[in-house]
Amino acid sequence: MESTGSVAGRPEGLHDERIVLHGRKVVGGRAEGEALVTHDTVPGWGGVNPMQGVITEVRHELRGVSFANKVLVCRGAKGSSGWSAMFHTARLAGTAPKALVFNEMTTKIALGAVVMRIPSVTDLDRDPLDVIETGDWVIVDGDRGVVEVQKRRER
Amino acid sequence: MRLTDQEKEFLDGRRGKAQQKAMELLVRYAEALGADRFVDTNNVCGVPGSANPFIQNYYKDKGTSEYDAIFSFFDLDSDELIEAPPALASTCCLQGGADPDNWETLGTKPQVFDIYKDREQFARDRGVKILKTCTPYVVGNTPAFGEHCAWMESSAVVYCNSVLGARTNTEGRESTSAAMLTGKIPDWGFHRDEFRRGTHRIDVEVPVDSVMDWGMLGYFVGDVVQERIPVLTGKYGRPDLIRHKHFGAAAASSGGVELYHIVGVTPEAPAADAAFGGNTPVATITYGAAERKRTYDAINSSAKDTNVDYVMLGCPHAALEQIEEAARLLDGRRVNANSALWIFTSRDVKQQAEARGLIDAIAKSGAVVMTDTCSAFAQAIPPGTKVAALDSAKQAHYLPAIMNIQAWFGSTRDCINAALTGTWNPQDL
Numbered sequence: 001m002e003s004t005g006s007v008a009g010r011p012e013g014l015h016d017e018r019i020v021l022h023g024r025k026v027v028g029g030r031a032e033g034e035a036l037v038t039h040d041t042v043p044g045w046g047g048v049n050p051m052q053g054v055i056t057e058v059r060h061e062l063r064g065v066s067f068a069n070k071v072l073v074c075r076g077a078k079g080s081s082g083w084s085a086m087f088h089t090a091r092l093a094g095t096a097p098k099a100l101v102f103n104e105m106t107t108k109i110a111l112g113a114v115v116m117r118i119p120s121v122t123d124l125d126r127d128p129l130d131v132i133e134t135g136d137w138v139i140v141d142g143d144r145g146v147v148e149v150q151k152r153r154e155r
Numbered sequence: 156m157r158l159t160d161q162e163k164e165f166l167d168g169r170r171g172k173a174q175q176k177a178m179e180l181l182v183r184y185a186e187a188l189g190a191d192r193f194v195d196t197n198n199v200c201g202v203p204g205s206a207n208p209f210i211q212n213y214y215k216d217k218g219t220s221e222y223d224a225i226f227s228f229f230d231l232d233s234d235e236l237i238e239a240p241p242a243l244a245s246t247c248c249l250q251g252g253a254d255p256d257n258w259e260t261l262g263t264k265p266q267v268f269d270i271y272k273d274r275e276q277f278a279r280d281r282g283v284k285i286l287k288t289c290t291p292y293v294v295g296n297t298p299a300f301g302e303h304c305a306w307m308e309s310s311a312v313v314y315c316n317s318v319l320g321a322r323t324n325t326e327g328r329e330s331t332s333a334a335m336l337t338g339k340i341p342d343w344g345f346h347r348d349e350f351r352r353g354t355h356r357i358d359v360e361v362p363v364d365s366v367m368d369w370g371m372l373g374y375f376v377g378d379v380v381q382e383r384i385p386v387l388t389g390k391y392g393r394p395d396l397i398r399h400k401h402f403g404a405a406a407a408s409s410g411g412v413e414l415y416h417i418v419g420v421t422p423e424a425p426a427a428d429a430a431f432g433g434n435t436p437v438a439t440i441t442y443g444a445a446e447r448k449r450t451y452d453a454i455n456s457s458a459k460d461t462n463v464d465y466v467m468l469g470c471p472h473a474a475l476e477q478i479e480e481a482a483r484l485l486d487g488r489r490v491n492a493n494s495a496l497w498i499f500t501s502r503d504v505k506q507q508a509e510a511r512g513l514i515d516a517i518a519k520s521g522a523v524v525m526t527d528t529c530s531a532f533a534q535a536i537p538p539g540t541k542v543a544a545l546d547s548a549k550q551a552h553y554l555p556a557i558m559n560i561q562a563w564f565g566s567t568r569d570c571i572n573a574a575l576t577g578t579w580n581p582q583d584l
Contacts, residue, residue: 026187041381041411046531051209056556058457078382079409081307084327090228092213095558106382106411107324107344108185113182115329117231131229 009034010070011152014137020148021131023124025142026100027113032139033098035132035149036070038062044108045082053095071138072097073128076104083108088115099140101128101147121145156185157192161516165337173240178332179575181341184330190341197338198298199246200291200306200323201331203230204239204277206251211270223277231330239281244338245289246331247284249308250472251275252533256503256526261525261535263511283335287527288501290400290472292319295503298380301421303346305334309413310404310471310549316414318399320333320422322346325413345414352432353416355380359389360443366401367566367583369394370548372442373402377410379440386430387417389442394420397474404471405548444452451584454548454564457555462493465540466574467530467554468567469499470547478517478524479568484571485520491577496522499529522574531557546572 007037011034040061042048047057068090075084090096090119100120113120119142132138132149139148164170185193193393193524204226206214211225218224223239231237252262253271263271279285286294297457298304298321302397306312315321326334336342344350357379361415363372376385384445385406394402394417416424424430468481481498490496498517500508507528508514514524530536532552544563545551551564563573566583573579 022473024189046557065279075463076382079309079408081309081325081327084329088329089209104382105188107188107326111184111330112328114183
């Protein structure tokens with residue numbers, strides 16, 4: 001994929017219009033990247049491979065898909081208490097997502113976001129799972145709790 | 156956030172550098188949650204300072220015996236190397252990656268076993284209780300009703316909240332290590348009354364009695380409520396510790412259940428109204444014959460071949476009664492030459508079983524009783540295993556994903572028969 005603009009990996013064929021969602025800061029900082037969206041909750045220990053940044057859970061809709069350097073948009077986290085340690089390990093291995101946008105707050109996803117040290121936002125005024133699709137370009141401003149979405153033109 | 160004087164002293168470093176870093180992490184975590192205060196806890200279950208080979212190698216040569224790099228940089232997510240002090244709060248170490256006696260059978264390399272021994276020494280030197288189990292509540296850590304805890308291990312968390320009526324969120328590695336140094340954890344979620352009320356009603360319309368039944372029901376409930384709070388009513392017998400253990404572990408695997416109410420059984424559910432605490436149920440869901448069948452098929456979705464290479468029992472770690480049951484079912488017979496049987500438990504329960512001669516009796520059959528870990532946690536199965544049989548819905552959820560094998564789920568009796576014959580031929584469906 002050819003990159004344009006100032007951010008590496010930013011694809012061509014994005015709408016200029018930005019859809020803006022307002023929510024609450026979970027972790028500060030600003031990052032942008034390609035969205036990876038799942039309506040399933042995201043597993044931690046036993047359902048991800050942090051060395052590869054891939055979801056491995058047998059019946060997960062993203063089984064085999066990499067979340068590395070993506071803006072992960074999800075309902076929330078589930079499963080083992082090893083969630084934070086797995087995603088913390090992903091940070092060390094260089095496979096963590098760039099940012100997190102999610103709906104349902106749990107201790108797993110809160111602590112995971114903190115130790116990944118990635119911009120993270122929740123409690124948005126529109127459901128990000130309705131607005132954002134995989135492949136859209138998403139800018140997450142953690143400090144302001146703002147998520148900007150540029151839809152991809154062709155699918 | 157509203158901080159007490161003691162919390163401010165932790166945060167400004169007056170009570171030590173490590174405690175300061177721990178408090179900084181707890182404040183970041185509390186702010187992420189949206190909590191505005193902490194609760195005091197003197198009951199922490201975690202894995203302080205532990206390491207797998209990747210983490211050990213990542214922080215190699217970055218610390219010393221006192222200034223522990225793994226504890227500083229990973230547990231406390233600190234950018235500074237700090238001296239790791241003794242635990243302030245009463246702290247237990249949960250399961251680890253290797254069996255202390257049978258690590259070679261498990262396939263652990265000597266250099267990896269050395270890492271585990273070294274990390275256990277780290278925890279012991281800080282006054283941490285070396286329980287080495289996912290079932291601290293079986294071996295003496297049974298918090299009182301209403302007690303605030305900071306526990307890891309989803310199957311232990313759900314037991315702590317639901318069966319004991321104590322209060323903990325599903326904490327993580329970093330938050331438990333920070334709580335160990337400060338005795339603080341964010342006052343959020345299951346520490347608060349309003350968060351503990353039921354959200355979904357589950358009407359159980361088929362009889363639920365055996366450990367396998369309870370495991371399946373738990374798997375179903377977790378799948379439908381995800382991280383919400385189910386209230387069960389209907390046709391069930393009174394579950395014992397083992398049934399609760401398998402139900403909760405399954406519900407915390409297919410979903411993220413941290414608290415369940417069973418009307419007439421669990422302490423916060425004397426009646427359905429009390430369990431909902433004024434909440435209107437989001438949904439009422441029936442568990443009948445069709446749901447039971449669908450759940451059985453879902454748990455068994457990875458399995459095709461009936462030649463069973465490996466049978467694993469003890470997820471969550473076997474209670475003494477389950478070791479007794481295994482010994483009884485083996486009844487002096489030999490495990491099939493094409494199969495293997497490993498049973499996982501805690502050190503304390505193994506000691507009890509040894510005193511009864513059960514470990515020797517099981518060993519004579521060719522099976523091995525191991526402690527501290529399990530196949531999923533250690534990522535260890537007998538060499539060449541393609542198909543496993545398991546009596547735990549939780550293990551059946553995780554092991555195929557982790558080890559890329561097939562897994563049958565069934566009763567303990569059917570699993571032991573599979574080990575004795577090398578074939579999956581279930582009688583209990």
